Amino acid sequence: xxxxxxxxxxxxxxxxxxxxxxxxxxxxxxxxxxxxxxxxxxxxxxxxxxxxxxxxxxxxxxxxxxxxxxxxxxxxxxxxxxxxxxxxxxxxxxxxxxxxxxxxxxxxxxxxxxxxxxxxxxxxxxxxxxxxxxxxxxxxxxxxxxxxxxxxxxxxxxxxxxxxxxxxxxxxxxxxxxxxxxxxxxxxxxxxxxxxxxxxxxxxxxxxxxxxxxxxxxxxxxxxxxxxxxxxxxxxxxxxxxxxxxxxxxxxxxxxxxxxxxxxxxxxxxxxxxxxxxxxxxxxxxxxxxxxxxxxxxxxxxxxxxxxxxxxxxxxxxxxxxxxxxxxxxxxxxxxxxxxxxxxxxxxxxxxxxxxxxxxxxxxxxxxxxxxxxxxxxxxxxxxxxxxxxxxxxxxxxxxxxxxxxxxxxxxxxxxxxxxxxxxxxxxxxx
Amino acid sequence: xxxxxxxxxxxxxxxxxxxxxxxxxxxxxxxxxxxxxxxxxxxxxxxxxxxxxxxxxxxxxxxxxxxxxxxxxxxxxxxxxxxxxxxxxxxxxxxxxxxxxxxxxxxxxxxxxxxxxxxxxxxxxxxxxxxxxxxxxxxxxxxxxxxxxxxxxxxxxxxxxxxxxxxxxxxxxxxxxxxxxxxxxxxxxxxxxxxxxxxxxxxxxxxxxxxxxxxxxxxxxxxxxxxxxxxxxxxxxxxxxxxxxxxxxxxxxxxxxxxxxxxxxxxxxxxxxxxxxxxxxxxxxxxxxxxxxxxxxxxxxxxxxxxxxxxxxxxxxxxxxxxxxxxxxxxxxxxxxxxxxxxxxxxxxxxxxxxxxxxxxxxxxxxxxxxxxxxxxxxxxxxxxxxxxxxxxxxxxxxxxxxxxxxxxxxxxxxxxxxxxxxxxxxxxxx
Numbered sequence: 056x057x058x059x060x061x062x063x064x065x066x067x068x069x070x071x072x073x074x075x076x077x078x079x080x081x082x083x084x085x086x087x088x089x090x091x092x093x094x095x096x097x098x099x100x101x102x103x104x105x106x107x108x109x110x111x112x113x114x115x116x117x118x119x120x121x122x123x124x125x126x127x128x129x130x131x132x133x134x135x136x137x138x139x140x141x142x143x144x145x146x147x148x149x150x151x152x153x154x155x156x157x158x159x160x161x162x163x164x165x166x167x168x169x170x171x172x173x174x175x176x177x178x179x180x181x182x183x184x185x186x187x188x189x190x191x192x193x194x195x196x197x198x199x200x201x202x203x204x205x206x207x208x209x210x211x212x213x214x215x216x217x218x219x220x221x222x223x224x225x226x227x228x229x230x231x232x233x234x235x236x237x238x239x240x241x242x243x244x245x246x247x248x249x250x251x252x253x254x255x256x257x258x259x260x261x262x263x264x265x266x267x268x269x270x271x272x273x274x275x276x277x278x279x280x281x282x283x284x285x286x287x288x289x290x291x292x293x294x295x296x297x298x299x300x301x302x303x304x305x306x307x308x309x310x311x312x313x314x315x316x317x318x319x320x321x322x323x324x325x326x327x328x329x330x331x332x333x334x335x336x337x338x339x340x341x342x343x344x345x346x347x348x349x350x351x352x353x354x355x356x357x358x359x360x361x362x363x364x365x366x367x368x369x370x371x372x373x374x375x376x377x378x379x380x381x382x383x384x385x386x387x388x389x390x391x392x393x394x395x396x397x398x399x400x401x402x403x404x405x406x407x408x409x410x411x412x413x414x415x416x417x418x419x420x421x422x423x424x425x426x427x428x429x430x431x432x433x434x435x436x437x438x439x440x441x442x443x444x445x446x447x448x449x450x451x452x453x454x455x456x457x458x459x460x461x462x463x464x465x466x467x468x469x470x471x472x473x474x475x476x477x478x479x480x481x482x483x484x485x486x
Numbered sequence: 487x488x489x490x491x492x493x494x495x496x497x498x499x500x501x502x503x504x505x506x507x508x509x510x511x512x513x514x515x516x517x518x519x520x521x522x523x524x525x526x527x528x529x530x531x532x533x534x535x536x537x538x539x540x541x542x543x544x545x546x547x548x549x550x551x552x553x554x555x556x557x558x559x560x561x562x563x564x565x566x567x568x569x570x571x572x573x574x575x576x577x578x579x580x581x582x583x584x585x586x587x588x589x590x591x592x593x594x595x596x597x598x599x600x601x602x603x604x605x606x607x608x609x610x611x612x613x614x615x616x617x618x619x620x621x622x623x624x625x626x627x628x629x630x631x632x633x634x635x636x637x638x639x640x641x642x643x644x645x646x647x648x649x650x651x652x653x654x655x656x657x658x659x660x661x662x663x664x665x666x667x668x669x670x671x672x673x674x675x676x677x678x679x680x681x682x683x684x685x686x687x688x689x690x691x692x693x694x695x696x697x698x699x700x701x702x703x704x705x706x707x708x709x710x711x712x713x714x715x716x717x718x719x720x721x722x723x724x725x726x727x728x729x730x731x732x733x734x735x736x737x738x739x740x741x742x743x744x745x746x747x748x749x750x751x752x753x754x755x756x757x758x759x760x761x762x763x764x765x766x767x768x769x770x771x772x773x774x775x776x777x778x779x780x781x782x783x784x785x786x787x788x789x790x791x792x793x794x795x796x797x798x799x800x801x802x803x804x805x806x807x808x809x810x811x812x813x814x815x816x817x818x819x820x821x822x823x824x825x826x827x828x829x830x831x832x833x834x835x836x837x838x839x840x841x842x843x844x845x846x847x848x849x850x851x852x853x854x855x856x857x858x859x860x861x862x863x864x865x866x867x868x869x870x871x872x873x874x875x876x877x878x879x880x881x882x883x884x885x886x887x888x889x890x891x892x893x894x895x896x897x898x899x900x901x902x903x904x905x906x907x908x909x910x911x912x913x914x915x916x917x
Contacts, residue, residue, distance in 0.1 A: 056636045059679075096628060097902045113546040115900045122676040132679060135632045135903075152636055186904055197527060201566045205487045205583055245553040248490075248563060449891050449899050453884060460880050468880050469546045471528045472566075473617055474905065 056134050056153045063088040063130055066391070067148055067157040069138050069326065071098050071121045073377045074359025075163035076446075077384025083128030085392055090132045090155060092148075095186075096121055100445055102377060103454075104183055105226060108192040109233035110241075110470040111461055116454045118186060119446040138164075141328035143352055148326075159354045161387065162326060162341060166360040166375050169322035179297050180317035183226065192316065193469075194476040196234070199313050200242065201472075204249045210311075216254040217312040219302050221294045222319030223260035224268065225412040228277055230316060231258040232414035235284035240465040257287045257310055259294055259302075261319070266420070268374060269410050273420035276429035280414040294319070321375055323361045335363050340372065345402035347387050358383040364403065377444070378408055413437045416462065487565050487584045494519040494561055497822070498579055498588040500569050500757065502529050502552045504808045505790025506594035507877075508815025514559030516823055521563045521586060523579075527552055530617055531876055533808060534885075536657060538620040539627070540664035541672075541901040542892055545617050547885045550877040569595075572759035574783060579757075590785045592818065593757060593772060597791040597806050600753035610728050611748035614657065623747065624900075625907040627665070630744050631673065632903075635680045641742075647685040648743040650733050652725045653750030654691035655699065656843040659708055661747060662689040663845035666715035671896040688718045688741055690725055690733075692750070697851070699805060700841050704851035707860035711845040725750070752806055754792045766794050771803065776833035778818050789814040795834065804836055808875070813837065844868045847893065 058065075063086050068075045071093035079091050097118040106112040125131045136150040141160065148155050168184050170177040181192050196218070203215035218234050220227045238254050258265070258281065264274040265281065265288060281288060293305045294317075302310045323339035333350045335342055340363035342350040347362055349355045359380030363372035373379035383403060390400040409423035411433065419434035421427070438458060445451045461467055489496075494517050499506045502524035510522050528549040537543040556562045567581040572591065579586050599615050601608040612623050627649070634646035649665050651658045669685050689696070689712065695705040696712065696719060712719060724736045725748075733741045754770035764781045766773055771794035773781040778793055780786045790811030794803035804810035814834060821831040840854035842864065850865035852858070869889060876882045892898055 057638050095903065096632060097904075113544050114904055115544040115546075115902060118902050118904070120676070120899075120901050126675050126678065129678075134636055135629075190904070198566075201527060205565055207488050244557050245551070247557065247560070447899075449888070452887060452891075456883060456887065457880070460883075468551075468878075470551050471546060471549050472526065473528075473545055473549070473621070 056136070056150070056155055058088075058090055058132050058134075058155065061088045061130060064158040065090065065156065066159045066161065067092065067155060068161045068163060069148070070163035070165055070359075070361075071095070071124075072101070072163060072165045072359060072380065074165075074380035074384040075161070076121070076124055077381045078161060078163070078358065078388050079125050079128075079131070081385055081388030082391065083125055083131045086395055087159075087391070088130045088132075089125070089128060090134065090157075091121065091125060092134055092136045092138055092150060093121055094135065094137045096133075096135050097186075098124060098446060099186055100450075101184070102225075103441060103445075104186070104189040105229045105233060107186065107189040107469075108183055108196070108230065109237060110193055110197070110467040111233065112454060112457055113469050114186050114190055116450050116457065117445070119450060124446065138326050141326050141355075143329060143355060146354070157354075159391070160356070162349070162355065162357040162361055163359050163380075163384070164324045164326060164361050165380075166321040167324040168317060169320035170317065171320065173296075176294065176297050176317060180221075180315050182317050183230070184321070190474065191476045194472045194474055195314060196237075197470055197472045198475060198477050200246065200249075202313075204246050213253060214300055214311045215313045216251075217257070217310060218255070218314045218316070219257045219259065219310050219312045220316045220318055221259045221302075222317070223258050223265035223288070224318065225266065225410075226318040227258055227260070227316075228265055228281065228412050228414060230318065231256050231286045232281060232284055232418070235281070235286050236415045237467060239284065241467050241470070245470070255287060256285065257289060257312075259289045259292050259304065261291070261293045263290050265290075266412055269412070269420065270422045270427050272427045273410075273412070273422055273429065277412065277414055277420050280418040280420075280429075284415055284418075321360070323363075325361060329355070338363060338372075346390055346400040347383055347403060356387055358387055369405070373405055376410075379405055382406065411437050411440070416465075487567070487581070487586055489519075489521055489563050489565075489586065492519045492561060495589040496521065496587065497590045497592065498523065498586060499592045499594060500524075500579070501594035501596055501790075501792075502526070502555075503532070503594060503596045503790060503811065505596075505811035505815040506592070507552070507555055508812045509592060509594065509789065509819050510556050510559075510562070512816055512819030513822065514556055514562045517826055518590075518822070519561045519563075520556070520559060521565060521588075522552065522556060523565055523567050523569055523581060523586075524552055525566065525568045526617075527564075527566050528617075529555060529877060531881075532615070533872060534876075535614055535617070535620040536660045536664060538617065538900075539614055539623040539661065540668060541624055541628070541898040542664065543885060543888055544900050545621055547881050547888065548876070549617060550881060555877065569757050572757050572786075574760060574786060577785070588785075590822070591787070593780070593786065593788040593792055594790050594811075594815070595755045595757060595792050596811075597752040598755040599748060600751035601748065602751065604727075607725065607728050607748060611652075611746050613748050614661070615752070621905065622907045625903045625905055626745055627668075628901055628903045629906060629908050631677065631680075633744075635677050644684060645731055645742045646744045647682075648688070648741060649686070649745045649747070650688045650690065650741050650743045651747045651749055652690045652733075653748070654689050654696035654719070655749065656697065656841075657749040658689055658691070658747075659696055659712065659843050659845060661749065662687050662717045663712060663715055663849070666712070666717050667846045668898060670715065672898050672901070676901070686718060687716065688720060688743075690720045690723050690735065692722070692724045694721050696721075697843055700843065700851065701853045701858050703858045704841075704843070704853055704860065708843065708845055708851050711849040711851075711860075715846055715849075752791070754794075756792060760786070769794060769803070777821055777831040778814055778834060787818055789818055800836070807841075809839055810836055842868050842871070847896075
């Protein structure tokens with residue numbers, strides 16, 4: 056892949072998500088030759104993917120060119136590549152564009168949607184873990200509405216106007232709230248000849264409350280917000296099947312729907328090649344020690360969603376969200392700098408900055424340690440934090456402008472079917 | 487397609503481009519039942535498509551939901567549909583979503599790329615007449631650069647870094663200037679490990695000057711601008727073939743390139759079904775009289791690129807650009823209102839507002855009647871006019887912001903491969 060040889064130790068980073076980018080940014084000026092690999096040429100700000108799906112933001116606002124992120128490094132190389140295999144004995148990574156040797160390897164491949172082995176659901180449900188998937192969902196929602204307004208078959212229209220989301224974590228809550236707001240404010244103006252009282256949004260959750268990772272207070276408040284927006288919540292309910300446009304659950308509930316979104320879990324996205332015991336099969340994550348070293352290897356590290364660092368506070372590892380990934384990336388950068396100077400590496404400590412989710416206009420919930428609040432102020436904090444963490448001045452300003460516009464006009468401006476999803480047989484969607 | 491019957495005469499408009507939209511907007515509050523059909527749910531601002539291809543603008547900035555444009559009409563219906571056939575005897579249009587009867591029909595289907603019967607070029611060249619095509623071109627340019635930086639084959643790299651554009655009309659000039667600016671300002675920072683002196687841009691034109699529809703002065707100035715940017719111009723040259731990554735011309739020129747863009751002509755995009763003599767085979771446009779009536783029919787009109795209205799000033803019809811389309815749409819609206827009141831329709835007169843093209847930063851040419859100017863002021867006028875004509879406040883502001891950002895930073899921020907083009911076998915691209 057045409058990387059020049061150098062006297063510097065070579066550090067290969069697989070994945071340009073939150074963890075990989077945080078690491079690379081801190082090391083570009085250090086004495087490493089850095090090779091960053093990603094299947095895309097951009098970093099995705101995943102917490103706002105749902106905004107793309109509900110036509111609130113343009114895809115380019117939440118993506119940022121990876122080359123631009125690392126351009127300050129003299130010995131830093133980006134290569135767009137799919138990684139197929141790691142060969143730890145020869146310190147080699149095999150990719151879609153050739154092999155590359157490493158001195159140090161960092162695996163930051165993140166997570167993918169978890170279907171818990173249900174192939175029927177995997178083949179039929181929409182998912183939303185990357186930009187093409189989020190765009191496919193946007194297209195499908197809009198295409199189904201176009202079909203609903205023109206069909207003369209009442210049963211079919213009902214199906215097209217029913218939206219079912221499995222999983223009431225932040226993604227499920229934000230999506231169902233967003234779709235409800237489309238119905239309440241945007242769509243009736245767009246489709247004056249359609250009766251939107253027939254449109255239904257169902258949110259299905261296996262546990263006994265929405266937003267299970269958050270506080271009881273956040274669950275209660277977000278339930279109230281969702282109900283106010285008209286979302287039907289089904290708790291203690293597991294989706295068993297989705298075929299022939301019918302969702303069925305373990306509680307006997309059946310829902311006819313043309314849009315079924317699976318947001319009920321994630322699992323690690325590891326790379327083949329490492330020894331079996333470096334790896335926790337149940338969650339597909341690499342077992343790492345307190346300095347993010349993968350079990351069994353000295354020069355292979357894993358950070359972010361793909362790393363499982365079990366300790367007393369987090370016996371099952373850290374939550375698979377942005378903050379632990381960013382913090383691990385930064386921490387590993389510090390440790391690798393120490394290592395260059397012959398110093399010992401320091402253990403990682405996670406600083407929990409809190410959790411938040413937005414349900415809609417003026418409606419969000421925030422848990423900051425013991426501080427828990429909801430409503431307009433929480434929503435404001437949510438917006439501020441997300442703008443702050445977006446990469447790049449341009450993306451921040453465009454997003455800020457779009458949100459202001461949408462807020463003032465009760466609108467979602469990006470409702471465009473640029474690539475139809477139906478019948479497109481899009482292979483990208485399955486990744 | 488579920489359009490309610492009404493006492494109002496039904497006006498079916500095929501196509502939501504400049505002409506169809508100008509017409510529909512002026513008639514939404516009149517005593518017609520309007521049905522607007524388009525294969526997309528958005529209007530495309532075609533003059534800025536090239537900015538999407540060179541990563542200067544996001545696709546959503548130059549597209550606008552058609553439903554939003556017509557939402558003020560009580561008797562106005564939008565349906566997303568592909569139109570297959572017109573049956574004038576039964577006053578019926580056949581579409582992908584069923585048949586519809588009309589009292590009045592307006593054909594505003596615009597133009598498509600003209601390959602002059604060369605199937606090899608049609609199968610292999612990139613084109614840029616709609617948003618998915620513009621996005622495909624953006625992806626291909628960026629994918630080729632990614633491949634160029636990693637290949638170790640010098641010959642292959644040369645091919646990947648060579649960009650050939652056929653046709654030096656506004657599209658070809660704007661594209662080649664835009665790609666040259668990417669090379670001069672943006673790419674060297676993105677790819678510090680690549681030598682961009684090897685990157686070549688060739689613009690091939692059949693006539694003896696660039697921008698043949700504009701003044702001699704504009705041609706001279708734009709030639710100077712293009713040469714300053716480092717574009718190789720080949721005049722009096724016709725592309726004969728493009729296969730196995732080789733462009734060959736009637737002058738014996740051969741160029742190895744992985745990116746060949748065909749911008750050498752457009753032709754009408756008519757609908758099947760009308761009698762043969764309503765139609766000028768050479769240009770695929772409908773023959774219309776001075777009130778835009780299609781030859782041989784009383785209640786069928788054609789406006790915009792698809793209409794050929796020959797008169798003394800324009801013996802071959804009006805230029806196939808935005809202004810005649812907008813003016814014909816507005817004029818036909820006026821005439822249809824007169825018709826409702828039993829008044830005679832008035833002949834269309836085209837008011838030539840001038841022509842302009844931008845080559846790059848501070849570089850544009852403008853012909854306004856006898857007033858001809860070039861350089862910074864022309865570029866400023868070009869920007870102002872294009873912002874003015876963009877549909878929607880949000881699109882104007884986002885575009886303005888992106889342009890300002892790009893100008894200040896010598897940047898093009900949207901360089902993202904959201905949908906890879908290579909190997910995607912994208913059928914949309916061929917439309």
